[in-house]
Amino acid sequence: MTAQVSSGTAARWNDAVAKDIIDARRSEPGAMLPILHDLQEAFGYVDQSAVPVIADVLNVSRAEVHGVITYYHDFRHAPAGKHVLKICRAEACQSVGCRDLIAHVEQKHGLELGKTSPDGSITVEEVFCLGNCALSPAVLLDGELIGRVTIDDIDQIIETAARPA
Amino acid sequence: MTMRIFISKDAAALSVGADKVAKTLSAELASRGIAADIVRTGSRGLFWLEPMVEVATAAGRIAYGPVTSADVASLVDSLTASGMHPLCLGPVDAIPYLAKQERLTFARVGVIDPTSVADYIAHGGYEGLEKAIALSPADIVEEVTKSGLRGRGGAGFPTGIKWKTVLGASADQKYIVCNADEGDSGTFADRMIMEGDPLLLVEGMTIAGLAVGATLGYIYIRSEYPHAFRAFQTAVDAARKAGYLGASVAGSGKAFDIIVRLGAGAYVCGEETALLESLEGKRGIVRAKPPLPALKGLFGKPTVINNVLSLAAVPHILADGWKTYADYGMGRSRGTLPFQLAGNIKFGGLVEKAFGLSIHEAIYEFGGGTRSGRPVRAVQIGGPLGAYFPSSLFDTALDYEAMAAKKGMLGHGGIVVFDDTVDLAAQARFAFEFCVKESCGKCTPCRIGSTRGVETIDRILAGEDPAKPLALVRDLSQTMLDGSLCAMGGLTPYPVLSAIDHFPEDFQRGLTRVAAE
Incomplete structure (x- = not known):
């Protein structure tokens, strides 16, 4: 089993590789979500072209596959930026100022939740609870949890992401 | 002699630099030239x-903290x-926050190497399973029933x-099926078990399997x-690998x-039937009950679906007998609950205590008040679907029935503290907004009601x-309470109505502001 935790660094979509990933779980009961996670892990998103292939392998309708992909918040329909920053906006983080953090991201950096920066360096997403509620506000940067996040931390994360590697 | 040093690798500890400290210390x-083993554990909480x-x-383990790499x-x-x-x-066990707790489920978290079966067994692990293997399935079920354990x-x-x-x-x-979809804000107990003592949960699931005759378990994290x-x-x-599965x-x-x-990021999949749908590879849409999952659950088969903390309580119940467990607690809430102190709180963390601790004791005696130093104005208990309580209710005992009597709920034991800068009208709006985002869409009160809210x-x-719109919100809330298929729509009115009932002044602010302009 792969790590199944998307980090934002991924290969370009490849139909043949995608088919192999899908086939590998062909006989697993309830394989839909594991397949979608594997695809997203490999490519950073689930390409539209995978829908009929999954439908065929799992013997379900394309509508069902489409329904699952669009139902869950995790699955992306296009590649994410080089880095993915998930900012928690649930109650524990609200109690220590996550609304200010998000306003800062939107106003100072001109980034929108759910969107990727124009230079492709970072995708900022909202998330509801990372389980770090005693050390709020919390964010998840490329799968790494960061606690007691300040506005300065956010500036640093976004500026570091924008720098050419 | 090789020195033994313990540093947490719990995600929360990592989030404030535990890896960097471990690396610096090792170097x-x-x-x-000092010989030392650095053992990575779960967090004490x-x-x-x-x-x-x-x-x-x-003299036992001596603790230092919070340590930065500069220290x-x-x-x-x-x-x-x-x-x-x-x-x-000083000695970690003597730190009052820990010493005052009754740790049954969390006894090993922060103590052992969570990846080591040998360490788990050395600290009393798998004693419950050994007992269970010697019992008949009906006798295992009897033990758990007598313990009074209720779904956590x-x-x-x-x-x-x-x-x-x-x-x-x-x-x-x-x-x-183990429900590890711990989506409630203010909760992290399941996560701490899975990271700090995962074999406890493996053991709990295994005992459940022996008890009901199930040969396969799924965990949905x-x-x-x-x-x-x-x-x-x-x-x-x-x-x-060790032959325990x-x-x-x-x-x-x-x-x-x-x-x-x-x-895959859907809060409603914490609802048991939505979780089963999701495991089957479908959209996480809530099922109508009956049939109960116990009779027609995963893939249509009889299924035990329990929360992480419920299953994690089982090994202790089997190992030490139902009575030891049932001796903790009050009324119909038996045993211990790992409370989670979260949000704007000075000493946030995990407090495992018998049911019956008051809210006041939890947030002041353990929690030390707010992190901001301002007065506590409200607490939300039981996640995003739990009620907001004002200070006048802080003498309420943290027990299922006592909380329900005050129109609140204990939920998964998360307590989120807010200081006096909180705007409860904004929190009520958020409760509806969250329901808009997370509703599975199957029933109308939840799907439409949340948006109208x-x-x-x-x-x-x-x-x-506010007079007219508040009357509408109350009417809408009643419809959602009565007509929703599951807790998502059915409990969203809890935070909303409690905010309106206990903090009515916050709903006047808009009017006051407009009048002043």
Whole structure:
């Protein structure tokens, strides 16, 4: 089993590789979500072209596959930026100022939740609870949890992401 | 002699730099030629002290915290010479926050290496399973029933009764499903178990399997918990290798294995039937009940579906007997609950206590008040669907029935503290907004009601006289309470109505502001 935790660094979509990933779980009961996670892990998103292939392998309708992909918040329909920053906006983080953090991201950096920066360096997403509620506000940067996040931390994360590697 | 040092690798500890401290310490010890083992553990749950470093001594483990990498050199100095380091907290077990707790489920978390079956067994692990193997399935169910254990996910349904139904069902295949979709804000107990003592949960699921005749278990871990997912997968692999999962569990001749699954960011999949749909590879849409999952659950087969903390309580119940467990608690809430102190709180962390602790004791005696230093104005207990309580209700006992009597709920034991800068009208709006985002869409009160709720609260925030819109919100809330298919729509009115009832002044602010302009 792969790590199944998307980090934002991924290969370009490849139909043949995608088919192999899908086939590998062909006989697993309830394989839909594991397949979608594997695809997203490999490519950073689930390409539209995978829908009929999954439908065929799992013997379900394309509508069902489409329904699952669009139902869950995790699955992306296009590649994410080089880095993915998930900012928690649930109650524990609200109690220590996550609304200010998000306003800062939107106003100072001109980034929108759910969107990727124009230079492709970072995708900022909202998330509801990372389980770090005693050390709020919390964010998840490329799968790494960061606690007691300040506005300065956010500036640093976004500026570091924008720098050419 | 090789020195033994313990540093947490719990995600929360990592989030404030535990890895960096461990790395710096390892390099510092090596450069001085000091032989030391650095064991990575779960967290004790004293999060304001993380990264915490514990050093084994003849007098037990001595704790230091919060340690930064800049403290490491002086810390090593104090270990090799005599003299107290300023960050020294003394023996970890004597820290009052820990000493005052009753840790049954969390006894090993922060103590052992969570990846090691040998360490788990050395600290009393698998004693419950050994007992269970010697008992008949009906006797295991009886033990759990007598212990009074109730579902720790929030609903509080007696675990033993659920198991009995599955035991009594006949089918070619039965399943154990562990609900590890811990989506409530203010909760992290499940995550701490999966990272800090995952074998406890493996053992609990295995005992459940023996009790009802299920040979396969699934655990559904939310994708927001990547560390827990990896830690639990590691533990399952270790248990299998050690013969505690597989065709003959611990040589008993009985089979049980676990498949680890990852959620995909849908809060409603914490609802048990939505979770089952999701495991089957479908959209996480809530099922109508009946049929109960106990009779027609995963893939249509009889299924025990329990929360992480419910299953994690089971090994202790079997090992020490139902009575030891039932002796904790009050009324119909037996045993202990791991409370989670969260949000704007000075000493945030995990407090495992018998039911019956008051809110006041939790947030002041343990929590030390707000982190901001301002007065506490409200607490939200039981996650995003839990009620907001004002200080006048802080004498309420944290027990299922006492909370319900005050129109609140205990839920999964998360307590989120807010200081006096909180705007409860904004929090009420958020409750509806969250329901808009997370509703599965199957039933109308939840799908449509949540959107109408946001719109109506927006009118109040914009400065309309709140009398009419509030009457509408109350009417809408009643419809959602009565007509929703599950807790998502059915409990969203809790935070909304409690905000209106206990903090009516916050709903006047829009009007006052507009009048002043």
